[in-house]
Amino acid sequence: MKVRYFAWMKRTVGVPEEDVEPPAAVRTVGDLVTWLRARSPGHAEALAEGAAFGAAVDKRTATFDVVLADAREVAFFPPFTGG
Amino acid sequence: MAVRVQEADFDVGAELDRLTTGNRRIGGLAVFVGLVRAMHVREDYHKDRVDALTLEHYPGMTEKALTAIVDEAKSRWNIIDCTVIHRYGELKPADPIVLVVVASAHRGDAFAACEFLMDYLKTRAPFWKKEETAEGARWVEAKSSDDLAAERWKR
Numbered sequence: 001m002k003v004r005y006f007a008w009m010k011r012t013v014g015v016p017e018e019d020v021e022p023p024a025a026v027r028t029v030g031d032l033v034t035w036l037r038a039r040s041p042g043h044a045e046a047l048a049e050g051a052a053f054g055a056a057v058d059k060r061t062a063t064f065d066v067v068l069a070d071a072r073e074v075a076f077f078p079p080f081t082g083g
Numbered sequence: 084m085a086v087r088v089q090e091a092d093f094d095v096g097a098e099l100d101r102l103t104t105g106n107r108r109i110g111g112l113a114v115f116v117g118l119v120r121a122m123h124v125r126e127d128y129h130k131d132r133v134d135a136l137t138l139e140h141y142p143g144m145t146e147k148a149l150t151a152i153v154d155e156a157k158s159r160w161n162i163i164d165c166t167v168i169h170r171y172g173e174l175k176p177a178d179p180i181v182l183v184v185v186a187s188a189h190r191g192d193a194f195a196a197c198e199f200l201m202d203y204l205k206t207r208a209p210f211w212k213k214e215e216t217a218e219g220a221r222w223v224e225a226k227s228s229d230d231l232a233a234e235r236w237k238r
Binding site: 060061077082 | 201
């Protein structure tokens, strides 16, 4: 699956996107966050517990309890500041 | 109903014409044009001049999110037609950044839907602002007042 990062999270993680193959035990968005934290100190910082960020699964806003199932793209981003 | 995400500027007059031409049921248009502010509103930053703004967005999700917000507005008010345009990329102070036009038979629906669209757009559409100032670039932080503005439409 492809994981994408936006705004400052891109810089903190170090890459704008990456292809990952999480193990079967990673079922939800929240599981994925926990699993991604172990990839690098940048991941751990950007996706830290208590950090203000949201997620989308296949371009739809998703809460952390959403099941990934056969998701192709998961995105993480800071709160929106458009308008 | 038109939703557009674009780098280019927009012509407000042309957009209004496009909505009204040939539609005699329309009794009024509520229009909101958002501009890039040259000054930061937060008191502690009042001396920081914003030289430029870069808007990042999430292509694909942005259009979906804006369309969902328009659909929500249509389910709540009598809207004949509407246009939502949001720009991305590099913008300068005073540049137009967002346009929301709502056409309806009566002003009540137009005003309410226009305000709703702006409140939801700010909190639900994946845009991020980065300001260039004399002290360097910084990502704009989300404002709790925007969350509160969107919250009041909950039902």
